[in-house]
Amino acid sequence: MNLNDLLNHRSEWLKGTGPHSDIVISSRIRLARNLASAPFPHWSNKKQGRDVLDAIEQAVGKINYLKGTTIFELADLDSLDKQFLVERHLMSYGHAHKTNSKAVVIDNEEIVSLMVNEEDHIRLQVMQSGFNLFEAWNIINRIDDCLAKELSFAFSLDYGYLTACPTNTGTGMRGSVMLHLPALVIIGQIKQVLNAISKLSFTTRGLYGEGTEATGNFFQVSNQVSLGHSETEIIENINGLIRQIIEQENQARETLMSKNKSVVEDKISRSFGILKNAHIISSQETTELLSMVRLGISLGLIKEIDSSSVNELFIITQPAHLQKLENKKLSSQERDVKRAEIIRDKLNKQ
Amino acid sequence: MLCDVCGKNPATVHLTEIIDDQMTELHLCEECAKQKSMQMEQQFGLADLLAGLAEFEKPIEEKETLLLKCPNCKLTYKDFKKIGRLGCSECYEAFRKYLSPLLKRIHGSTAHAGKMPVKIAKTAKKRLDLQELRVKLQKAIEAEQFEEAAKIRDQIKAQEKTQVPPQPEEEKHDEPQ
Numbered sequence: 001m002n003l004n005d006l007l008n009h010r011s012e013w014l015k016g017t018g019p020h021s022d023i024v025i026s027s028r029i030r031l032a033r034n035l036a037s038a039p040f041p042h043w044s045n046k047k048q049g050r051d052v053l054d055a056i057e058q059a060v061g062k063i064n065y066l067k068g069t070t071i072f073e074l075a076d077l078d079s080l081d082k083q084f085l086v087e088r089h090l091m092s093y094g095h096a097h098k099t100n101s102k103a104v105v106i107d108n109e110e111i112v113s114l115m116v117n118e119e120d121h122i123r124l125q126v127m128q129s130g131f132n133l134f135e136a137w138n139i140i141n142r143i144d145d146c147l148a149k150e151l152s153f154a155f156s157l158d159y160g161y162l163t164a165c166p167t168n169t170g171t172g173m174r175g176s177v178m179l180h181l182p183a184l185v186i187i188g189q190i191k192q193v194l195n196a197i198s199k200l201s202f203t204t205r206g207l208y209g210e211g212t213e214a215t216g217n218f219f220q221v222s223n224q225v226s227l228g229h230s231e232t233e234i235i236e237n238i239n240g241l242i243r244q245i246i247e248q249e250n251q252a253r254e255t256l257m258s259k260n261k262s263v264v265e266d267k268i269s270r271s272f273g274i275l276k277n278a279h280i281i282s283s284q285e286t287t288e289l290l291s292m293v294r295l296g297i298s299l300g301l302i303k304e305i306d307s308s309s310v311n312e313l314f315i316i317t318q319p320a321h322l323q324k325l326e327n328k329k330l331s332s333q334e335r336d337v338k339r340a341e342i343i344r345d346k347l348n349k350q
Numbered sequence: 351m352l353c354d355v356c357g358k359n360p361a362t363v364h365l366t367e368i369i370d371d372q373m374t375e376l377h378l379c380e381e382c383a384k385q386k387s388m389q390m391e392q393q394f395g396l397a398d399l400l401a402g403l404a405e406f407e408k409p410i411e412e413k414e415t416l417l418l419k420c421p422n423c424k425l426t427y428k429d430f431k432k433i434g435r436l437g438c439s440e441c442y443e444a445f446r447k448y449l450s451p452l453l454k455r456i457h458g459s460t461a462h463a464g465k466m467p468v469k470i471a472k473t474a475k476k477r478l479d480l481q482e483l484r485v486k487l488q489k490a491i492e493a494e495q496f497e498e499a500a501k502i503r504d505q506i507k508a509q510e511k512t513q514v515p516p517q518p519e520e521e522k523h524d525e526p527q
Contacts, residue, residue: 037438037440039437040435043423043437149468152467153467154438154439155467157474159442160464161464164435165434166436166452166453169442170464171464171465225458227453228458228460229459229463231465
């Protein structure tokens with residue numbers, strides 16, 4: 001697979017299918033694994049890092065489940081490629097920096113990705129569309145078992161999987177669910193919801209994971225505790241919480257439609273109108289307006305376009321995607337023009 | 351100077367963020383700064399507070415503790431406090447005394463309850479059975495059921511004979527170095 005092949009491909013997690021996909025964009029599970037005794041990436045020298053990378057690449061090559069994957073060593077990618085992978089959620093922002101002995105393994109469907117030498121030797125992630133953590137777990141669990149046959153993982157009977165940061169020790173698992181909660185934001189209840197989430201020792205983050213802001217009413221909810229509970233217990237806990245948030249968002253949507261219907265309709269239609277007609281648009285404005293259009297689709301107010309296309313627009317209007325589509329470097333102003341063009345094209349064609 | 355976020359109010363709060371040697375400056379008005387700080391509180395995950403947290407555990411044994419060094423990767427406890435990351439899997443054993451309370455603080459537990467690597471699972475099951483038998487034996491003795499106790503003792507002996515020698519990485523956790 002060539003990285004540019006991904007440009008015309010819609011990632012599995014953007015398909016807008018799966019349970020509760022009107023509110024839940026995607027479900028993701030990641031596992032942190034390390035090789036026993038080898039220094040963790042931040043503490044290893046060039047050779048040690050290379051040895052780890054070689055061992056993992058070799059193991060990946062032997063695993064049937066990972067037959068359809070491609071390994072990209074980050075030293076071989078330019079900064080645009082790296083940003084492109086971050087925008088597609090195939091690797092973390094941090095992985096794109098200081099690229100010595102780092103790699104990312106990606107499957108054609110963009111369901112599985114495996115980062116080598118990020119914070120831990122292995123960061124394996126599986127993404128699914130909609131509210132589907134258990135399906136993601138079933139897939140990742142099998143791949144993890146295969147990897148464990150080929151590699152000696154750092155593991156202790158009492159602490160579990162040993163990770164560079166003690167916040168990941170134990171299962172090494174983080175389950176995350178990406179939620180779209182525009183109605184809770186509009187009626188001003190989101191703060192209470194976020195407060196409740198943090199009190200239950202879960203965290204919320206923005207669209208691009210740790211350290212990113214919540215824009216476009218997107219919130220990523222994940223577990224904070226990874227030791228002392230089994231993987232399925234942790235997933236059940238997240239699921240319980242997510243079900244409640246979905247319920248609250250649905251109630252908020254009903255409230256909006258029964259009490260402020262014309263205001264909501266106005267806001268949604270104006271957003272759609274701007275997107276269909278603008279000739280210059282920033283990334284932030286795009287995210288905010290698309291968020292309203294997405295709500296409009298869920299409420300049945302917009303029928304000309306499906307949520308899968310909107311999901312995709314969120315990604316392909318990001319800076320690196322625009323530049324890859326145009327096949328040249330674009331300044332921020334040029335990007336705003338190109339972005340508006342792509343959006344007009346997509347929305348008016350439907 | 352106007353606020354970078356809203357572009358309306360004058361910026362009164364100046365924030366410098368350094369991520370991987372890249373410095374970004376943010377100039378915010380009071381209102382936007384409040385929002386940003388709320389976000390930061392949420393994002394300021396445990397990882398960032400780790401070093402600080404660890405310090406709370408043992409305020410006294412300063413010097414000795416700081417010089418503690420992992421025999422495998424040479425990371426000192428002082429390094430760990432500074433960077434908030436361990437150097438290798440063996441650091442967990444080297445700093446066990448300080449890490450256990452820290453893990454307890456972060457996760458509310460120090461006992462793994464999840465899956466195991468397939469290779470380790472087999473030997474672990476045997477050890478677990480053995481542990482269970484030992485507990486049973488203790489209970490039988492306490493209850494003065496000596497006949498039962500003798501039976502269990504024989505089972506333990508038989509199991510110990512067939513026991514596969516544990517893998518080195520497991521063994522370390524039972525024997526403090």
